Structure formats: structure tokens, C-alpha cells
Amino acid sequence: MTQHDPQNLQARKARLRNSFIAQLPHRVRELRQHLSQLAPGQQDAPHLQEIHRILHTLKGSGATFGVPEVMSTARGAEQSLSRVLDGEAPITSKLLDELAAQLETLERLEFEYAPSLPQERAPEVDLPAQRSGRDIASCRGEHSIYVCDDDPEMAGALAMQLGCFGYRVTPFTSLTRLCQAVTTAPPAAVILDVVFPEGRNAGPDTLVEINRITGQRVPTIFMSNREDFAARLHAVQAGGSAYCTKPVKTVEMVEILDLITDTTPAEPFHILIVDDDPDLAQYHALILEQAGMVTRVLSDPAEVLQQLETFKADLVLIDLYMPRCSGLELAQVLRQVPRHISLPIIYVSSETDAARQFKALAAGADGFLTKPLEPQRLVTEIRLRAERMRTLRSLMVRDSLTGLFNHNTILQLLEIAVAAALRGNTPLSFAMIDIDRFKQVNDGHGHNIGDQVLMALGRSLRLRMRESDVVGRYGGEEFAVVMLGATAERAQQVLDTLRLNFAEVTFVGAGGQQFHCSFSAGLAALPDFTDAATLQEAADRALYLAKRRGRNRVECAPIASATPPR
Amino acid sequence: MHILIVDDDPLTGEFSAAILQQAGHHCELVEHGVAALERLRADETIACVVSDLHMPGLDGLELHREIRTLGIAVPFILLSGDDLCRTPDQHRDISAHIHKDETLEQALLQAVARL
Known part of the structure; x- marks a missing residue:
């Protein structure tokens, strides 16, 4: 409360309003909890009074911060209550239903307000889709x-x-x-x-x-x-x-x-088929499509690299003998591109000579299927290899405890995302998150409980971030998030909601005692910082600041070239 | 002017503070009536109290009464989300009763300026 800059008022107002909106789900949950303690005919004044108090505050803040929908809904609910509180009416199930409905309305408002950003352009980023349905x-x-x-x-x-x-x-x-x-x-x-x-x-x-x-x-x-x-x-x-x-x-x-x-079906396998014989290629494609895969067919090897830019193939099926560029040469070309090194390549050929097959595989392919191919065999071979590749890749890039991206992967993805955001002139925020006093949890409750806390935060992050966001475990009790399309303000709002939610999770220690955890977060955003390295440094500094200012808070790194305070 | 803001909702409290600080006042924020009484007893430079009406424990009117009982004559401004007519007439030495809505900013500045 030391800031006196008059031009700050609008900014502070906006920030307070955002905090208010960010806290709304939390308030609604509080209300729900109190409401669940009430039953018809009861005279449980404390819970009723608490509900009334929260509603009243919501009404006032809603009006102050110019969120009239919250104001009017809270007022409606408050009025339903006041007659009971004044002793003029008993608690009826009709009243409880009415209140539940009003909470429902409040909760829906949250969706109209907080998470809705103006429609952003899809970022042109080469990010591995999170494939497992559970993600x-x-x-x-x-x-x-x-x-x-x-x-x-x-x-x-x-x-x-x-x-x-x-x-x-x-x-x-x-x-x-x-x-x-x-x-x-x-x-x-x-x-x-x-x-x-x-x-x-x-x-x-x-x-x-x-x-x-x-x-x-x-x-x-x-x-x-x-x-x-x-x-x-x-x-x-x-x-x-x-x-x-x-x-x-x-x-x-x-x-x-x-x-x-979870009703999300697993992402189907994507198979790229390269064969100079279009009929044969279409035939293979048909078999694979019937088995539920997605295929793309190319007859010209020269188009493969370009095609892979947009078609996220799990596996490439290549005809070994093609004019101008053989399957062997194509495999060598693909292996020269670092990000295709792990892409499974399967040759299709009538070649039955084992020595020649071996030579072809040495170029960096993973398997050899001999024509003519039985449909069932084709499907099985391809599915097995594609599946294993997905598992391997996820092991390489993911943290085993939380299922999030690991340190190296998140840094690579940050670089790619920053480049894309600068190119497309879209916002991007990077946040580092650290569980507060995690050592005390590990020391006091043991590593198993500590792991539960890490998993819980990992899960909250996965659930709360959008699918396009990149969530990773940075190491230890530290996490990192790349929020695509999010300005610093928006990112702060999202993280604050997450922070409040996480602080509410009750963990149970080995001896049955309950405890809570919190986290601190440091945030840095484009265009305040202009590359991955400085974003990372700034977020780290902001995290340190959040820790020093008392933990359980989100700090945003100030703009690097900020005008000195007056 | 040194102003004490009493509001159990930190967000609206900070909002009131932001408005008054913009006008050059020095603001201090407490979250309940008892803390307000402590501060008033300890610090004589507080020249105005801006208090929310509905608070758990001591509400705004009770706080006002306690302040007067202590013999402190500091100007008192009441904020509330309720209709103004609910404030009884006997609280005549309340300097202003301001409705928490979009007019809050202007009304609060005017009320403080009139003191």
C-alpha cells in the first residue's frame, strides 16, 4: 500500500476486479460446503449466517467491481435467505433447492467471465499433442x-x-x-x-x-x-x-x-504411406483406415518432409524401390532431420533376400514387411510399432511421477513456443511454480506423502491449463508452465485461481493427520521479455520474490526496461 | 489525510484504499472492527474511518458505537451493499453512508473531501 502513482488506479482496479473474478469459484465452493450442512427443518444458524455473509460480500464486491451479474444473483440468494434468518420462515427443501440453483448460476457466470479470452489465432507451434486421453x-x-x-x-x-x-x-x-x-x-x-x-x-x-x-x-x-x-x-x-x-x-x-x-477415445495412429504405385498405396491406406487409423498417401518422396510438418505421423510406411529416390535414401534423409530421428520407418517391399533387407534396415529403418501383405499382418505390425513408439517417446519426454514433460523437454518446447509467438505476434507467459516448504512435508510425513503432493499439483496443473499449454516438472518440487496466448494479466489470474484451489486440498499424513500445502509462482511474459532464456531468468527471479514476500502468492516479473519509479 | 479502512473483504478494502490513495491520502487497512479499535487507540493521527457495514463480529454500526464510547470523535464513513434507508436516524454523526456500487469511487472521494 505504498504506491501513490495516480495513473495506477485504473490498473489496480482492473487487477482487483480480476482477483475478484478469480476468487469467485472459491467462494462458490465455500457456499456449497456450508449449504451441504443444511437440512430441511433444521435451525442451524451458524452455517446459514456464514452463507449470508459470503453472499453479502459477493453482492457488495460484485457491485463495486462492476460485475452486475454476480451482484444480482448474490442479491437474489441473499433475499431468499433473509426471511429464514429473521426467523420468519423455517429451512425448507424448496429454499435449499433455490439456493443450490442460485449457486449453479454463479458458477456458470464464472465460465462466461474468467476463462474466456478473445478468440486467439491458433499458434503456429510444433508441439507434440498430448496424446493419452487422460491428459x-x-x-x-x-x-x-x-x-x-x-x-x-x-x-x-x-x-x-x-x-x-x-x-x-x-x-x-x-x-x-x-x-x-x-x-x-x-x-x-x-x-x-x-x-x-x-x-x-x-x-x-x-x-x-x-x-x-x-x-x-x-x-x-x-x-x-x-x-x-x-x-x-x-x-x-x-x-x-x-x-x-x-x-x-x-x-x-x-x-x-x-x-x-474419461470418455475421450485414444487418438488414432497417424500413418504416412509413401509408394510410387498409387493403387498399392491406396490399398494399404484402406486396410489401415478400416482398422481405425488415419492415413496420408504420397507418391513423391520429395514431398515427405513438407507433409510431416502438418501431418503428425506416428509411423512412415515406405516402399523400398521407388524411382529417383529409393526407400533407403528417403530413410537416410529423414534421419538427418533431428526431430525425425525417433520416427518409426517401415519398409514395404517384395525383397526377400535377407542380406539386402538387412542393408536397407541399416539405413535407419525399424522394420521390413514383405509384399504381398496380408491385411491383418499389416495392421498388427504397424499398430505394435506405433504403440511402442508412443510409449517410448512419452517416457523420453515425460516425468515418471507426474506424467508431465520433463525439464529438457519443457525448455525445448519453451524455445519453440517463444519463436512461434514472436512470429505470430501472440501473447505468451512462462511461469515457474514451487511448492512452499516442501522439505517439511518430506521430512515430516515421508517421501510417499511428498510424492502425493507432487502428483496432486501435477494433476491440478494438467486439469487447469488448456490443452495447448505446456506443463512440465522442472525438477524437485518445481514445475513450469508455458501458457500460449496468455498475457501476463491473464496468466496471473489463472495461476491465482489454481493457487487458491491447491491450498484447499487436504492431504492426509502417514499418521492420519491432515495438512495443506501451498505454492508460490513467478511469472514472466512476452513482450516484456524477448527470448526463452530471459523469460526463464525473469520467472525465476519473480518466483524468488514470491517466496521472499511470504510464499503462497504469484509474482509477475516487472518489465525489464521499466521506467524508474517516480 | 491518514485514513483507516475497515473491511472484512480484502479486495473491496484495497479498492477503497486505491481510490483514496489516488487522491493523495495515506491509507491503512484492517479486516475487522476489533483491529480498528486497537489502531484508533494506538494512533491519534488517524483522521477518518471508512468502514464496511456488514462484518463478522463487530459490524460497522457497532464499531461506530464503540468508537464513540471510547470518546474518539473521528469522522466515520459507512459503506454498505444495502439500501441506505436501513441506517437508523439516530446515527446522525456518521459523516456519510455510501452505497457499494459503481458510484462508490466518486461518492467516497466527495465524502472525504467534505470532512
């Missing part, structure tokens, strides 16, 4: 999850925890209300307690009932204090997808949810 999290925010536990505190806490990982969670305490909700608005998954006041197996029994009514299998995770075989068997027979014992580990739960709600 693609763009639609995760739309996954609605129902949690049902007769203990309202448990249901509310779990709902809030999962909310931190990008799931939209509605808590229930009664099986009847869960049934109603599942039939009217089917969720992506249900998390269901086993033991209820209705019976020792009321959870599984209810799932059977739900599946009977809807005629579908709702993906369901059971959670229970019961560890006995009978309970597990009952859950399996009822159609449960997974079974977690209490206390529930949030990270584990998220892993399972990701698996059972």
Missing part, C-alpha cells in the same frame, strides 16, 4: 459428480476437495434425494457410502435400484469403513466400478474418477 482435460469441468454420505460433514468435505480438482460436485445426505437427482439429471459418476441408517448395504442396494430405474449403469465408486470381503463383493455385484476404504484419499479418488469418467 485431455478440457471437458473435465463439465463432469458432474454426486457424493452421497449420511454424514453431512463427510459429504461436504469430499465435495469441496474434489471441486479443487475441477469436478463439479453435488453432495447428498439422503439416498432418496440422490435417487431423485440421478434420475432427473444423470451425473458422470456417483460416489456412494455403503452403510446408511437404512442398512449395512443400503448404498449398494440403492445403486441396484437406480440402475434398474434408469436402465443404465451409473459409474459408481463405493467408499466405506468396511474392509471385509463380503462388503467388497456386494459392491461389485451391485455394479460398483471401484471401492475405496475410509478415510478416503482424495488423490486416489480423483485418479479413479478420471478413469471412469
